[in-house]
Amino acid sequence: MNNSLSYTVSPDGRELYLPLPEPFSFTQNVSYLARAAGECMHRVVDGRIRKAIPVDGETEGDSSLSVVVEVFEEQPGRLSVRFLAPEEPPSELVRDAVALYTREWFDLDTDLAPFYHMASKDPLLELPIRTHHGLRTIGIPDLFEALCWGIIGQQINLPFAYTLKRRFVERYGRSLEYNGECYWLFPSPKDIAALPVEELTELKMTTKKSEYLIGVAGLVSSGQLTKEKLLGAGDLKQAEKMLVSIRGIGPWTANYVLMRCLRTPSAFPIDDVGLHNAIKHVLGIDRKPTKEEIVKLSANWTGWQSYATFYLWRLLY
Template sequence: MEAINLNSTTSRDLSKDPRNELELATPQEFDYAENLNYLSRSPNECLFRIENGRIYKAIPAGGETAVVEISSTPENRLLIRFLGEPAAVSAGMRTEVIRYVRDWFDLDTDLAPFYEMAQSDPLLHRAVNTFYGLRTIGIPDLFEAICWGILGQQINLTFAYTLKRRLVETYGRPVECEGETYWIFPTPQTIAALSVEELTALRMTVKKCEYLIGAAQLIVRGELSKEQLLAAGNSKNAEKILVKIRGIGPWTANYVAMRCLRFPAAFPIDDVGLHNAIKYLTGADRKPTKEEILKLSAAWTNWESYATFYLWRFLY
């Protein structure tokens, strides 16, 4: 089975292979097990499940939905197997799934320069040696990324996952396949039509409900889109757009820029987790100041996003 590279593979090429499997080539700096460990961090995850080293997930594919099993081959490629009825797997669906998986695992980013820089960095050298092959796992859908950022504000990760599950299982779309139920994240159209009272029934704060509904309404009205933010050109410009939205501050804006927009210089410098990771690695008796972080991160230019993600990994 030949590896498929989206950059050189057309939908017509995909349609020549009637089988329900495809392989994706991965960069040398990719370790499936390391990324699987990250994805396994919460038993309360509701948008995919992991079983026997394989990832099972429903993926929106244009007007269709694909349910896939993702695993690794001995050659360090990603093996994607489509579940369900073989005849339902169109060339367009395969193309969309390839795009999604490449984005999800950030396969198109060359990490070699990051690793070269990090090896001589006092903070990062331990991180890249400990988590070698880890990619910044993405959230390709803008609305999902914004929601996850808002849900995670000022609460611990465990409760954030609980809130996400309540939101998804109440307002998301279930997909049945081979005896299992998978979930698609709620659309902005669905959330935009809700009242604050309906969302507070999920036991999230009134303000978070207002923020989620407000962001959804902006997207529905066409006033906010991933394309608009990408066109901003960099994380600073995208942040300026995002922080104008009620409920989105610099932290959430940079989180979205990291996980969804893939701007390499996105840097949530005020993040408590980042501060705690630096404290842990330096053995300090207090968290670093912003000025100290700026000094420590001076060599991270255009790798702030990956540096942050790797340092977070020491904590969660």
């Protein structure tokens, strides 16, 4: 995307302005981010989103350039990103990295018009696109974070998944401080790759999950698994194959990561329990749909399965 760094800077150099696509509802996206009380990777204060954003330095493993920002929409059609910490104004390198992260985070480069056109005539999607008009698939731009969140969330309820992530992040991550509060950066794959399994099981991860996390951390820290390699895989099926070959990553996690991190529009975690419950809810039936029914119901979603899933999930949380 050649305009992916397009933004303007305030006179004092502490604010970035990103043009917003249409449709985009800041309120909808904030509500999504505010919905989970247990989330430890960001915070919503007075309708503004605060978060530590990782910025890699010139030298490998240098995370000292990371910043805390506040995201809001002061002027319609324009997203403001204000640097809260550290004190020094951000360099151009940092501004570029934060602008890119924010574009990926809020999926600012996707034209939703075709999706809304399709969804307005879809029996399952008509309701969620009305209720959450302007919602974007909120991304997890960091590959290791996306993989970990997928693995941590496997087969457990959401509140517990947030608890596990918080323990993990607060034990192995780094935090920046602003206004007396901690803003956490996700642990680095290098640090996690070096851990013995017993340390993670102490956090009440299962033994298997602990093994998966450490294994994936090794692949990411060694550069064997990168966003570039997944994006360069060719198509969804190839990327999915690459991910599923990794121990601890099955079809659900692969598609979840492709959806939230690589932004593959046709990624589709079709076995997802939440998706099944959302469909059950929209159809007003007292049982979960079968896989065959879901295949039929999603027949017109081609190329937008990822957005369809995200909007349906949103109905439940």
